[in-house]
Amino acid sequence: SDRARFDDVIIWLLLSTDYRPPPFQENNWSFRINPRVDDPAARQLADVINRTKLRVLRNVRERGGAGLQLVREHGDDRPAYGVAYLTHNTAATMVAGQMNQVRLTLQNTSYRTWTAGGPNPVRLGYRWYRPDGVEVPASLWEDYRANLPYNVPPGETVTLNANLGPPRQAGAYELRWDMVEELRTWFSWQGAPTLNLQVTALPEQNTPPPPRDGGGVSASHNNRLEGEDNLQQALDGNAYTRWSSRQPQQPGMWFQLDLGQARTVSQVRLNNDASPRDYPRGYRLHLSPDGQSWTTVAEKPLNNEPLNVVFSPRQARFIRVEQTGSDPVFWWSIHEIDVAETVKLSASASHNNILVGNDNLSQALDGRPETRWSSNALQQPGMWFEIDLNETRPVSGLTLDTAGSPNDYPRGYIVRLSTDRSQWVEVARDDQNNRAVDVTFSPRIARYIRIEQTGRADRWWWSIHEALVKFAPAGSDRTNWKLSASHNNVLAGADHLAQALDGRPETRWSSRAGQQPGMWFEIDLNETWSVRGLTLDTAGSPNDYPRGYIVRLSTNRIQWVEAARNDRNDRALDITFNPTQARYIRIEQTGRADSWWWSIHEINVKV
Template sequence: MRSYGLGRRQFLATAVGVAAAWTQVSGNAIAAPQQKQASRDNSVRVWLTDVSADKWVAGQDDVLFKARKTANPLTIKVDDGVKYQKVEGFGAAMTDSSAWLIDKLSPAERTKLMKKLFDPSKGIGLSLLRSPMAATDFNASGNYSYDDMPAGQTDPTLSNFSIRHDLPYIVPALRQALSLNPSIKIMANPWSPPGWMKTSDSMIGGTLKSEYTSALADYFVKFIQAYGEAGVPISYISPQNEPMGTPTWPGMFLSAYQEAELIQEIGKAFEADGISTKILAWDHNWDVPSYPETIFSDPAASKYTAGTGWHIYSGNPNSQTLVHNDYPGKETFITEATGGVWQDSDRTAFSEALGTWIINGTRNWANGVMLWNIALDPDRGPLNSDTAGIPMLRGLLTIDPADGRVTYNVDYHALAHASRFVKPGARRIYSNTLGEGSIENVAFQNPDGSKVLIAHNSGSAAKTFSVADGTHSFDYTLDAGDAVTFTYSGPAQSGRTPAATKVSDPTHDFMFKSASGPVTVTYDPELLPYQNSIRTGNKLVTYSLPIGAAVQTTGRALSRGKWTAKASAQPDWGVAANAIDGDIDTRWSLGHGPTSGDWFQIDLGSPTSFNKLVFDTGVNNSFDYVTKYQIYVSDDGVDWGSAIASGSGGIGKIAVTLPTRTAQYIRIVSTAVSGFWWAIGDIEVYGSARGAGSIAAPAAVSNGLQLKTWTSKEGSQVTVVFNGTANGKSFKISADGSYTYMLPSGTSAMFTTKKLSSFPSPKFSELKPERGMPRSKFTIRGAGFGDAQGLGTVYFGSSYAEIDTWSDTSISAYVPAGLPAGKVTVSVKGTSGVDAGGSSFDVIDLGSALPRTGWTAKASDATQGDAPGNMLDGSSDTRYSSGTGQYDGLWIQVDMGQTQTFNRIVLDVGGSVSDYARSADVYVSTDGSDYTKVSSAADGQRVHLMSFPTQTARYIKVVNTENVARSWWSVAEFNVYN
């Protein structure tokens, strides 16, 4: 019914690429560089990866710091006077499959390989290991747990607990790694507890039965004790791998509320048994930061929770900083990341591993980064024989068990740029990044005082940049796609003019005191689109609101006696009225994953003053919330004007505080695509008890709270309040006292204020195309729209357009579904509320499609369950999918059963946002053998109309003409028109 799309399974639904080969000829993983005869204090050692030359982490001649200024606009300033998180290390997962493959090597080859992986001096010094607790999708055998029972039987005392499965080859591999690198820390977590603990009575699917919460806590205790006795200490655990996904291999759904309860039980059990292992929450993707924050907001669970584990398969690493800023005392780890066949080149694979996961992962507060399988075989397995795993992933190594051949893949080399040089216990130190498409970087200082700078050119051309440290600098040129690691001991000399004279950095750090030591909260304008924004008076105020915090008003909930509700979609079992009936157990549901433009609306019955609304997904519901939204108000339900507020949704209740408004209608509009559905169990609106107050950043705080301010070069005023006390505290955020911010212990609140007059006036220039069908894509060009959508809107008449991308000069969006044919005015309103202008658009009506009775379809490639016939069945919920990444020559074919006359076809990808052909040719035939090309398109989109001169034929073949390895090709509906 739903597509949750939050795990590796969805990430793997984009396909086809390659892996890189190990090309080192040296016996060591990294060749020693040549040394120049120069002052060691000014000498910088250099290790270069040149992807196109197949040269990986290769030692180069030293470069020298020189006592000189640099005015290069591409300057990286390094400052060890500013320190951030402690680094625990870099590594990967010793899965059952990886350990089994390593065990197949001869003793000599096994030792050689393990040294290359773990030896800090002769290898790349991996210092973090993830060790799954029992079966995953990567097992050399079938499913197993540490306490399996026959069907229908249970073992609540865990009398049958045993790690015997792991003793032949998993535990020995872990012990050998520890012997080579005693600083290794191991994280363990289950894909599933024993099936008898779950509602599915299986390791696949289901959720934890509440009566076995305590038994599962004891299961962790017994595992840690057994592994400890076997010589493998466990430093971290998480309660559940990917708890919001239920794949076809071992897995278990666990809501944030269930995980909070389980963490409490595990924490108490650890205390009782003297176990010091730390607990990480979540262990899933970047795009649900409200899940770990829900656990942190529960004091009873938070006391046992060290931090968050993140996966990389949806969202982006900015979420790590969002959660860090909200709860700056918690640790952050990337616990799973993997490359695979969807990556179209070594360069893409290397860029994602080093640039996104390692550089941007640690810049966004990661204490460590762990990739997935250490080793897989040439068939990308072994896969669990009891489940439907996906053979699409790449390990750090490829081991062929037939002949023992070992290939070192691109991910191994990406890790080497960090793990070889950044030692456990290092601290990230200050460096400004030059951003995506330029030189991205991160800097560290090791415990011995030496420094490491990792830089990656993510642009499309070579770039010469400068590195400045204190009074010294040097220049370096890096080709597109390549990377370099610099290590040095100097030079920073205080008391003299800094070498860097032109350093641009829009971020700012705020330092605060806490009971556990200093904490840092980082302002970054890239985080603003993920926060809450309101227009209040002549200012735009953007503020953070950690889960557990609240903005309180003096008003009370309004009576719902005269309310009515409607929505952009309301299935029979989830009508809009359910959200306003006062019963949390009934709810409105959109019935599908929301897109930008879906909406829910309340008619208050008469003009009413209000300053807050709260919408609740329901008790213990970790799904079905709007991920990003805007709020509109109207006097007549027709003219909605500009959005008055925007924000990011989250698990549970979403509270939206507004400047006091008087209106009859309120509309909540989704502004992002989500794999969840959107549901509201209950919604309340709060009336204004006094005045017409407005939210503002606090001018001063007391009662133990700490406040710091900063003004950016662009004029944004940033205020951060940190609560370092042991209890929740409140402070006023309006002059009349009508708005109060409640800040929990250990959290921060950030306010960014900008005058509306400082925004440039938006200007609409052109709209292309000027004609199209509903759900087709169009582009608006102009200026001053704003860097992100924020409070901005694109209207087709009075309908909201679904936004694809939004930048200051260009907006890509889709014609709203359901629009009648004819001329309609397209208009843009900017973040400041100013109308940018617009133009006319001609919505076309294709008429009725040809009936498809008796039609059949086939394709060159198809995936199981997504057969070609699905695109002819009249349901957009089923689809054809290629099961491979797009390539030149991939085709689909429809047999209409008899000769037909037609001149247009429409390929509709349904709910997918990426699996459409970027370019394609159309061929027709009367006999299925002799085909004639009738059309070409190089501007593919989700709903694509392809027109051509009228044809009379029986067969239609569409041939993909572009390689898009990251996306499958899907068609939900194939329609033909005359």
């Protein structure tokens, strides 16, 4: 056994003293392990052997007899099962039995690739231990395991968003994160380290959270504050607990929320995602300032989805949902009530279309960059992610943040808008995308925004850590704008006027004549705005900026006010001035360029 070099190897662990080497196979190592004396040594022997010659000679006594056979060398001095835990954000305290999400970055320190699929995928798991070292029975906590988003070769890192289920009994525990090769072995059984953390599980809260300002709940059925499916579980912030009628749905059932004081309300949503069939089969939504006089703000006799109602902002203290439908089998359940002063966005997707659990939809809209929605599947054409604004608004762009998962940007995409989810308008497209989506386009009225995948990635999922919609000011729907010009005043053909408003930086309006004093370009906003600036994009024609200009504003196209002037301009026009009421904006040339036309690829009015 005097090898000059001991590489990482594949070994056979043979605990029988009757072992004999196969014919014609060299037996360089001869160790005897007695399983009756030390089982942990037998379990960890594979890892010990696979490190270095010095480690082997230091930890294993060489004795006569049979036991191990070296059958193949590997060039890398790494174990078969190895992991390094680089970063994590595991909380030191959490509510007993309530799921938490933890973000961990791991490194594969073994010589084997971690496989994400197949019969023996590698996953991240955990176990719980009491202070005395006794393992907590698995029946007392939820066993969530995090899948790998792709195969992880030796030496590479991966970031996982893992669900963590603490024990359902309050107390002090030790959490041990561990990797597992399913149906084969935990990594720790092969000598790999675990990430050990001290965690305190707090008793579950039995009172509504403070933001309710002392408000309360009541119901026609199961009107209890304690016990199974009680009222307070519709307010506890836990999507896995619920209030339930505990009877099949019938007309006349009601659920009432007291906000504690009058507030502005414009949206009410009842979350029943964890009980997907327990939505109200029909409903009326009533508001009241005093619990006596009621106003009906929404009604749906035949309902087939969770209640999510948007209406004009109103002052209300009491909110009552009345059941008008019936179901012979399913109860009425509410896991969480969401009341908003301003309309909140909602989302849906072709893949991983869930509102609770790992990488769920709501995590793309929660304002927390460390959480995310993910497709949980490799990118492929036809995947889509859709945002419902819950009201029609002027939209001018979209950003999909993927900074926390930098490789999970879409490899190609189309962005479409719709007011009714039937007719769609394409506003942006990139079939060869290589970065996070950040697009700006001409403002359009829309309620629905759909991003569809046109690319493919063989290793990466599609993830969105935060979806940010760029809203244009009210009245900024540019489809109603009108343009005119002193030169090339056409709406079709080469470099026509509409191409200065189409949201496509590769198209343009152009004068199609050398720049000269007196040329002008005019924008009719179709209504009066408070205007504070103007940008004329010429990046696609970098020499076609105006050599001099005057910007004038008017409400009636008769009386004009000069807002900005530069007779010796040397760049694209981008100006800001004091807010001024205007419907018409005219940019007049004061300079000259015989060799260059005047071009505008895109207009942006600052209001």
